[in-house]
Amino acid sequence: MDPDTDTKTMADEDEPLFSNLDLFLFSLIVGLVIYWFMSRKKPEPIPEFKKLEIIAPTTRETSFIEKMKKTGKNIIVFYGSQTGTAEEFANRLSKDAQRYGMKGMAADPEEYDMGELSRLSEIKNSLAIFCMATYGEGDPTDNAQDFYDWLQENDDEDLSGLNFTVFSLGNKTYEHYNAMGKYVDKRLEELGAKRIFDLGLGDDDGNLEEDFVSWREQFWPAVCEHFGVEALGDDSSIRQYELKEHTDINMNKVFTGEIGRLKSFEVQKPPYDSKNPFLAPVTVNRKLNKGGQRHLMHLELDISGSKIRYESGDHVAVFPTNDAALVNKLGQVLGVDLDVVISLNNLDEESNKKHPFPCPTTYRTALTHYLDITHPPRTNVLYELAQYASDPQEQENMRKMASSSAQGKALYQSWVLEPCRNILAILEDMPSLKPPIDHLCELLPRLQARYYSIASSSKVHPNSIHICAVVVEYKTKTNRINKGVATNWLKNKLVTDNGHKSTVPMYIRKSQFRLPFKASVPVIMIGPGTGIAPFMGFIQERGWLKQQGKEVGETLLFCGCRHKNEDYLYQEELEEAEKNEVLTRLNVAFSRDQEHKVYVQHLMKKNKEDIWKLIHSENAHIYICGDARNMAKDVQTAFYEIAEDVEGMTRTQATDYIKKLMTKGRYSQDVWS
Amino acid sequence: MATTTESVSNGGGPVHEDKGETLRPDDLSEMLAAGTKDVHEKAENTQFVKDFLRGRIRRELFKLGAVALYYTYTAMEEEIEINKDHPHFAPLYFPSELHRHEALARDLEYFYGPEWKREISCSPATQRYVDRIHQVGQEYPALLVAHAYTRYMGDLSGGQVLKKVAQRALKLPPTGEGVEFYQFDAIDSAKAFKQLYRSRMNELELDAETKSSLVDEAVKAFQFNMEVFEELEEIGKTFQEEVSEDGMPIHGDTGGDISKCPYYASKMAASGGMAYACQLAMAILRHPTGQVLIATWFAVLAGLVAWYLM
Numbered sequence: 001m002d003p004d005t006d007t008k009t010m011a012d013e014d015e016p017l018f019s020n021l022d023l024f025l026f027s028l029i030v031g032l033v034i035y036w037f038m039s040r041k042k043p044e045p046i047p048e049f050k051k052l053e054i055i056a057p058t059t060r061e062t063s064f065i066e067k068m069k070k071t072g073k074n075i076i077v078f079y080g081s082q083t084g085t086a087e088e089f090a091n092r093l094s095k096d097a098q099r100y101g102m103k104g105m106a107a108d109p110e111e112y113d114m115g116e117l118s119r120l121s122e123i124k125n126s127l128a129i130f131c132m133a134t135y136g137e138g139d140p141t142d143n144a145q146d147f148y149d150w151l152q153e154n155d156d157e158d159l160s161g162l163n164f165t166v167f168s169l170g171n172k173t174y175e176h177y178n179a180m181g182k183y184v185d186k187r188l189e190e191l192g193a194k195r196i197f198d199l200g201l202g203d204d205d206g207n208l209e210e211d212f213v214s215w216r217e218q219f220w221p222a223v224c225e226h227f228g229v230e231a232l233g234d235d236s237s238i239r240q241y242e243l244k245e246h247t248d249i250n251m252n253k254v255f256t257g258e259i260g261r262l263k264s265f266e267v268q269k270p271p272y273d274s275k276n277p278f279l280a281p282v283t284v285n286r287k288l289n290k291g292g293q294r295h296l297m298h299l300e301l302d303i304s305g306s307k308i309r310y311e312s313g314d315h316v317a318v319f320p321t322n323d324a325a326l327v328n329k330l331g332q333v334l335g336v337d338l339d340v341v342i343s344l345n346n347l348d349e350e351s352n353k354k355h356p357f358p359c360p361t362t363y364r365t366a367l368t369h370y371l372d373i374t375h376p377p378r379t380n381v382l383y384e385l386a387q388y389a390s391d392p393q394e395q396e397n398m399r400k401m402a403s404s405s406a407q408g409k410a411l412y413q414s415w416v417l418e419p420c421r422n423i424l425a426i427l428e429d430m431p432s433l434k435p436p437i438d439h440l441c442e443l444l445p446r447l448q449a450r451y452y453s454i455a456s457s458s459k460v461h462p463n464s465i466h467i468c469a470v471v472v473e474y475k476t477k478t479n480r481i482n483k484g485v486a487t488n489w490l491k492n493k494l495v496t497d498n499g500h501k502s503t504v505p506m507y508i509r510k511s512q513f514r515l516p517f518k519a520s521v522p523v524i525m526i527g528p529g530t531g532i533a534p535f536m537g538f539i540q541e542r543g544w545l546k547q548q549g550k551e552v553g554e555t556l557l558f559c560g561c562r563h564k565n566e567d568y569l570y571q572e573e574l575e576e577a578e579k580n581e582v583l584t585r586l587n588v589a590f591s592r593d594q595e596h597k598v599y600v601q602h603l604m605k606k607n608k609e610d611i612w613k614l615i616h617s618e619n620a621h622i623y624i625c626g627d628a629r630n631m632a633k634d635v636q637t638a639f640y641e642i643a644e645d646v647e648g649m650t651r652t653q654a655t656d657y658i659k660k661l662m663t664k665g666r667y668s669q670d671v672w673s
Numbered sequence: 674m675a676t677t678t679e680s681v682s683n684g685g686g687p688v689h690e691d692k693g694e695t696l697r698p699d700d701l702s703e704m705l706a707a708g709t710k711d712v713h714e715k716a717e718n719t720q721f722v723k724d725f726l727r728g729r730i731r732r733e734l735f736k737l738g739a740v741a742l743y744y745t746y747t748a749m750e751e752e753i754e755i756n757k758d759h760p761h762f763a764p765l766y767f768p769s770e771l772h773r774h775e776a777l778a779r780d781l782e783y784f785y786g787p788e789w790k791r792e793i794s795c796s797p798a799t800q801r802y803v804d805r806i807h808q809v810g811q812e813y814p815a816l817l818v819a820h821a822y823t824r825y826m827g828d829l830s831g832g833q834v835l836k837k838v839a840q841r842a843l844k845l846p847p848t849g850e851g852v853e854f855y856q857f858d859a860i861d862s863a864k865a866f867k868q869l870y871r872s873r874m875n876e877l878e879l880d881a882e883t884k885s886s887l888v889d890e891a892v893k894a895f896q897f898n899m900e901v902f903e904e905l906e907e908i909g910k911t912f913q914e915e916v917s918e919d920g921m922p923i924h925g926d927t928g929g930d931i932s933k934c935p936y937y938a939s940k941m942a943a944s945g946g947m948a949y950a951c952q953l954a955m956a957i958l959r960h961p962t963g964q965v966l967i968a969t970w971f972a973v974l975a976g977l978v979a980w981y982l983m
Binding site: 020023026027030031034082083084085172204205509510511512514516517518521621662663664665666668 | 700702703726728763764769770833834837838840841859860861862863864865866868869870871872873875876970973974977978981
């Protein structure tokens with residue numbers, strides 16, 4: 001044996017079984033094998049596919065009747081929707097149904113055979129609700145086109161077994177306002193269907209959500225009445241909020257009338273708006289009229305230091321409180337301690353609205369600052385309170401007034417609306433009605449801010465906001481005295497009250513009621529009664545511009561009151577303005593100073609040539625302020641008559657002319673009803 | 674000329690011949706309405722707008738649209754501020770009622786997060802629009818009205834419809850985040866405001882030639898807007914996304930992040946490539962079972978090494 005091989009063998013014995021290279025190759029193979037197994041077993045080692053739900057169109061139910069029968073639904077809500085709003089409303093309505101012991105489903109008319117509508121009679125207590133939006137020029141939405149065509153074409157369709165109601169979605173700025181909804185409502189009736197509740201009209205230019213909620217609140221009680229169905233649960237009616245009484249609470253955490261943030265009335269921070277009003281001290285509060293029964297007043301609010309700015313024509317919003325005597329009486333009639341600290345917490349935890357009003361607070365604060373207790377309660381309130389009337393006749397009457405039957409509506413009209421019964425009156429006149437106060441607080445609407453046209457110009461009074469208002473007070477058919485909330489509250493805001501300054505929580509709401517940009521443009525202002533308010537601001541501003549050396553155009557005022565010696569508002573200021581030629585012409589109508597009534601429109605007609613010249617040849621802007629119901633219409637008619645008399649237009653031409661002035665912003669209205 | 678009974682819309686209206694004068698056809702508001710009628714219809718009928726109205730708007734595209742609006746309104750409101758006392762613009766100066774750039778900034782913050790300013794950039798079509806606005810503001814301020822009219826009046830009209838569509842299509846919160854651009858908090862009634870705006874336009878003292886140029890500029894403004902829409906449309910095509918039957922894009926869940934799209938990933942896989950292999954490796958490492966196997970392999974390897982060393 002030679003030594004090398006020996007060494008080699010010995011070295012061999014000392015060496016491991018596998019060489020480095022073997023090891024490496026082995027691991028590599030193992031690794032590749034593992035990899036190969038893995039890639040075989042795993043379909044795709046990439047973030048997982050979520051199984052997509054493809055709506056299988058193969059076996060879709062096109063019969064809504066069959067679907068309703070299968071799923072036990074008696075209410076179907078069809079929606080004509082382009083942007084999803086009507087669809088959303090339909091979904092909400094179908095969910096509502098269960099509160100009333102019924103079952104609803106929302107449906108797209110494009111997906112079902114609408115020819116089956118007459119078959120709804122096969123289902124007990126069935127009801128079809130239509131949420132129809134109007135699109136474009138009074139057209140149906142895309143998904144309602146087929147339904148629309150079907151309605152038009154089938155004159156001999158008999159829908160006598162169909163109970164229906166329509167809520168229509170539209171926008172007043174468009175010519176064919178709510179055309180589709182109105183059409184469906186009319187047509188279904190023509191084809192023999194039975195209308196269960198009045199057509200609801202929603203205006204997206206105003207507040208569509210509010211219109212919908214109002215309509216729906218009245219709608220469901222009417223449905224229940226119609227089908228003789230009771231709202232689910234007699235003692236456990238559908239409460240939205242749960243009462244919590246606080247026995248031991250830090251009074252610093254309790255709301256005492258603030259609208260938004262706790263203590264926001266103690267520690268005031270700008271900017272001031274609807275959620276954070278400014279407490280403006282009252283510097284002037286005087287009676288404007290010299291005689292007569294009414295009380296007309298002029299108030300001035302100091303806004304120094306608030307950084308609040310306004311322009312003449314804007315509105316001041318104030319947060320009034322209810323009369324303390326009224327609140328006390330409510331407490332007595334309900335037999336409760338009003339000073340208990342409570343919270344009402346929303347049972348729906350998903351909801352954004354945790355409480356109906358700032359909580360925790362006392363019942364007294366809620367009834368004084370947060371709740372409306374003076375307007376006649378709406379029908380849905382009566383419906384929900386009915387369960388608390390132990391006398392069967394009273395209970396029946398309450399329910400009936402909430403229904404949409406002709407008899408029910410008439411009763412509501414004659415017993416609630418005409419005699420102006422507020423909640424206290426109803427409780428007093430229905431002695432067996434004893435609702436729990438917390439449920440009542442849930443049902444009563446929120447106390448709204450009131451708006452007044454500002455009667456001053458910020459150029460002349462940058463730190464002061466003037467208000468001109470008439471106190472509302474009247475006797476009702478039941479011999480009660482009803483008082484306007486805000487006007488009585490303002491009347492009692494004396495400049496100094498036991499050494500304190502009275503304050504008014506307020507903010508400015510910008511309006512579009514504005515003087516022309518150029519002072520040289522002539523203006524015609526028509527504002528009888530308290531409608532004169534914004535024009536005091538306009539006149540002050542034109543006077544200021546004149547003082548600044550600007551060329552000021554003609555400034556005409558038509559205002560009015562009942563008796564020259566009694567309620568000629570701002571007589572001194574106005575006569576002064578005319579003397580200084582700030583007011584080109586002051587025309588005051590004293591309606592009751594003679595046998596026949598004389599109103600602003602009569603004075604306008606006397607000046608028809610001048611008025612027409614200003615409008616037609618000198619680009620004058622027209623402003624109307626005051627009562628919407630009668631005065632505004634009468635004044636508009638007077639303008640038509642002037643156009644007819646002086647220019648020889650026909651009524652149609654005159655109407656178009658005025659309409660055009662409105663579009664071009666030369667005929668503005670600040671009117672209230 | 675027969676009396677027309679056309680519906681009154683947007684400043685236009687029936688023109689009739691009465692005894693004597695016609696109804697001031699030189700009112701700027703009417704000239705603008707008439708002069709832009711055709712181009713307005715065209716803009717309404719672009720693919721982008723039509724799709725949008727049907728709820729066919731992908732989040733990424735909507736965001737890019739908001740970015741374009743931000744640059745546009747920032748430029749316009751900048752020029753408006755500079756020219757607020759210029760006699761040819763002053764009557765139309767309504768900053769608290771109209772100005773949008775702050776609302777748009779809030780929308781962009783909602784979509785892109787707090788570093789939104791660094792994430793956005795101005796696209797070519799938007800830049801051309803912005804340049805024109807600056808040019809007009811500096812050289813010919815009377816024409817600034819044309820741009821303000823085209824945008825703001827539109828926002829107060831059809832713009833309100835777009836808000837609802839966007840909220841629904843993109844599942845935006847009902848509290849208004851993401852669409853604050855469409856909310857005019859200081860305007861109670863869009864209708865009343867438009868009427869006031871028209872009266873102010875008509876108060877501008879402009880000669881016939883300037884008014885005519887103004888109308889032309891408004892038409893140009895519409896065209897700039899349409900170019901932005903077209904640009905967005907083109908960008909949209911490169912997303913390669915599909916839209917399902919009911920108009921909802923499949924990628925709603927991924928929040929528009931394309932790398933999370935399984936379809937996209939599998940497409941990439943099909944086309945192969947190093948990127949895929951790397952992605953695969955990363956995926957293996959991310960996946961727990963993969964991690965176990967790798968660990969096992971290393972353990973085996975370590976075992977063998979240890980054995981070797983012993």
